[in-house]
Amino acid sequence: MQTTSLKGRDFIAISDFTKEEIETILATAFELKLKRARGEAHHLLPDNNIFLMFYNKSLRTRNSFETGIRHLGGHAIYLDSNAVYTPAIEGKEQAFVTERLDDVAKVLSRYGEAICIRIFGDPVSWVHGDGNAYVRAFAASADVPVINMEDDMYHPCQGIADLMTMHEKLGSLAGRKIVISWAYSPSRKKPVSVPHSMMAGSSLFGAEVVLAHPKGFELDPAQLANAAANAKRYGGSFTVTDDMQAAFKGADVVYPKCWPSIEFMAAPGKDADWAAQDALFDANKGWICDDAVMSFAKEDCLYMHCLPCDRGYEVTDEIIDGPNSVVYDQAENRMHGQKAVMALTMR
Amino acid sequence: MQTTSLKGRDFIAISDFTKEEIETILATAFELKLKRARGEAHHLLPDNNIFLMFYNKSLRTRNSFETGIRHLGGHAIYLDSNAVYTPAIEGKEQAFVTERLDDVAKVLSRYGEAICIRIFGDPVSWVHGDGNAYVRAFAASADVPVINMEDDMYHPCQGIADLMTMHEKLGSLAGRKIVISWAYSPSRKKPVSVPHSMMAGSSLFGAEVVLAHPKGFELDPAQLANAAANAKRYGGSFTVTDDMQAAFKGADVVYPKCWPSIEFMAAPGKDADWAAQDALFDANKGWICDDAVMSFAKEDCLYMHCLPCDRGYEVTDEIIDGPNSVVYDQAENRMHGQKAVMALTMR
């Protein structure tokens, strides 16, 4: 465990942290979970205020942060980015509608003890990476920890919750086959943050991590390299395949989820190509997690999803409502994991 | 008093509870009201979080729940149903816009200690009963108490506040003439929840309950039967009339309020008939609570209304701002009553 290096830190991506720092977060999260189960007060951050700045909708993230900080003795302020002078980076400002992001970050740092941000997709015109750039810009200007509540690259709080859930259900992850798979959905407007964070986290613990997706849905090369490096350093393996059935064969964990093709998203000077995106999606409607593909996995294979889930597309009701589904545990662990992150970074 | 049967219960309709359970809620509410008057802390639900899921606007309900849970040591999270992935029942889902209601209920149950819901009218396309069906669906999936903040059938928190107010002002209700009357308003888009809850509550305590409305504004047969059965069991009477003046004659309490004709509302497979609704309303513009009709009531007859009130239509300013009006006391008692409901069901 590394216990002294987290104070005052931003929490933007799992891959920004060492394995020992992640272990400290997990250990704290499990302890706080038990304290709540026993009804023991744990006001570690009395009268601390955090800001939840949302450019996008949320159910789990908002409510797990609001309840979690309350358990710690503090208070969360939900900020819809359109209900304030919308924080905008230099060059995208509009008089009396937006406010320079640096000013927002500096002002909020005077009032509260952390700034949490969610931004991806429409608010940054689907330019891949611009959501993360906003989060990093907040972190650069803020004098308090900035916590990423999901951008277009990373969802580190989900990553912690997913690690907690796998450790709770499986004990050690060493040698376990963990499959992160693409799945079809009629909605293309999603970030690639969840598979990135799952790869970064699960590759730290000696698992056999498999990434499965149709051709065209390749993830970020730096994130692939990070997962491969982790596998080399900590044991286990990291492989990529375009065969869903082969990937599921003998799996201990499957995490099938839709994400868009990065290639067809917008980039600086390049519009998003939604027609090509649609065509690629339409060609891969068979990527659904159902009884047929699950029959290749181990009998007690865990089914995971971050929710919300597009039922009937990404997964059948039988699987997500079945005995191996741990989706509500993942959702619950969001709260415990985030409490740990806050307690360690904001103290 | 029945004191052991409330823990963990949902609070959806007054008629779901025995008279002794309602008495336990009232006794608790009065005690908490006195504690606040004396400035005594009463943190009965420390660090408990509740969710306020609103599909419709609110002033009193939201603010009385938010302040009330704070007095109890907890915290309320205000959720506009459009600011989250809107909870939708199976068959009404839309990828990445809605989320299955069961999933929402199960996830929120992991984070907080109660889920409160308001839903009627536009969000359920004015299909009579669908609002209540949503509340019951939440209750079926949630692992924590579900509290009805008003649906298209019931407003039980208003029912408790109204009982508190009558008991405070009149002492015993036995033998008192209590008139629940229709009144005209230019707005037809309201639920029938308040008269239903007032009938269910006031009929438990031996009063002479009179329901007055023009022909065409009949209330739910099951609610009428419930009020009649209560009157038979607990003394008093329950009668229905279409004569406003006769109803007001000798009244101790009048509660004149607009509600729509159930007949002309939508039903499964049947659209709402707003033209017929309008015509029925227009034919009954004379149903206003003014000095003329109040002259038939007792001199100290209480004037009640749940607010917001359509002044100049449902009632004249003279009456609602006059000495016999108890509308602000009713509004205040919302808070105390709801604190009692939370303290008893969430403990």
Next chain:
Amino acid sequence: MQTTSLKGRDFIAISDFTKEEIETILATAFELKLKRARGEAHHLLPDNNIFLMFYNKSLRTRNSFETGIRHLGGHAIYLDSNAVYTPAIEGKEQAFVTERLDDVAKVLSRYGEAICIRIFGDPVSWVHGDGNAYVRAFAASADVPVINMEDDMYHPCQGIADLMTMHEKLGSLAGRKIVISWAYSPSRKKPVSVPHSMMAGSSLFGAEVVLAHPKGFELDPAQLANAAANAKRYGGSFTVTDDMQAAFKGADVVYPKCWPSIEFMAAPGKDADWAAQDALFDANKGWICDDAVMSFAKEDCLYMHCLPCDRGYEVTDEIIDGPNSVVYDQAENRMHGQKAVMALTMR
């Protein structure tokens, strides 16, 4: 210090209070600021709830009130005026959309311990003074203190924060040259509240107060008279000029900020004349706070602004991001000043 006269008072304009009352607020604010710096709990208003009724956007005001009341042991409820039945004065009501303002004020007084309001501009159709009339109407009906979070005439919380900041940086204000200056912005839709409140506050402490603006941007005659009377009573001076450079010459403090011409705003029976407003603005684009005009001021002259700031128009980045800028201190002092106002009026 006058310490006994603040309990239960409304806080609507600086000019409603004596110099000694303002001193009591400032002294309390500085003490609470130190307590927070030392991490000392100061729950002066335990379980008190305040309502933040916003008809307009806000970043600083909302967040400084929400965090501040939390430090005092209480809780703030953020109310978007459109998310409730919008409080409307008599004659502007609409059935089931608005609710009479008096009723809202009386009901909220039953639930919480203060009502805070922001209203100017669009919600009152830019009729100059109608925002303040709404705030005064709330105060007339409410049974708890009403705090002005900015109307079209006054921003007293900003006034307190500005006084705190000047006292912190300069010690005594006696003999200091304080310049309140107009500045250009492409946005005309702002209130005149900040210069009014700055004039009312700074003229109490013996400073040489200078108001500078192009012809056509005259402020309210009663506010000018108040500043002149203060200068006469407490020493110092109050002068008005249309020469920005002359005003800045030898200044200890400059506060350049855009405000609209009152003459071209709407009034009862008279529409706003936006074309004339635009022409007047366009004729005065040279009123920017840049290195050139700042070279006339003292070398350590403070640059002040209430934020949000229209960078590149009201001020250059060099000045607002430079060493003499105290804008983030002003923003922080909002929180401490408001805590003092709450602690003194709500106790």
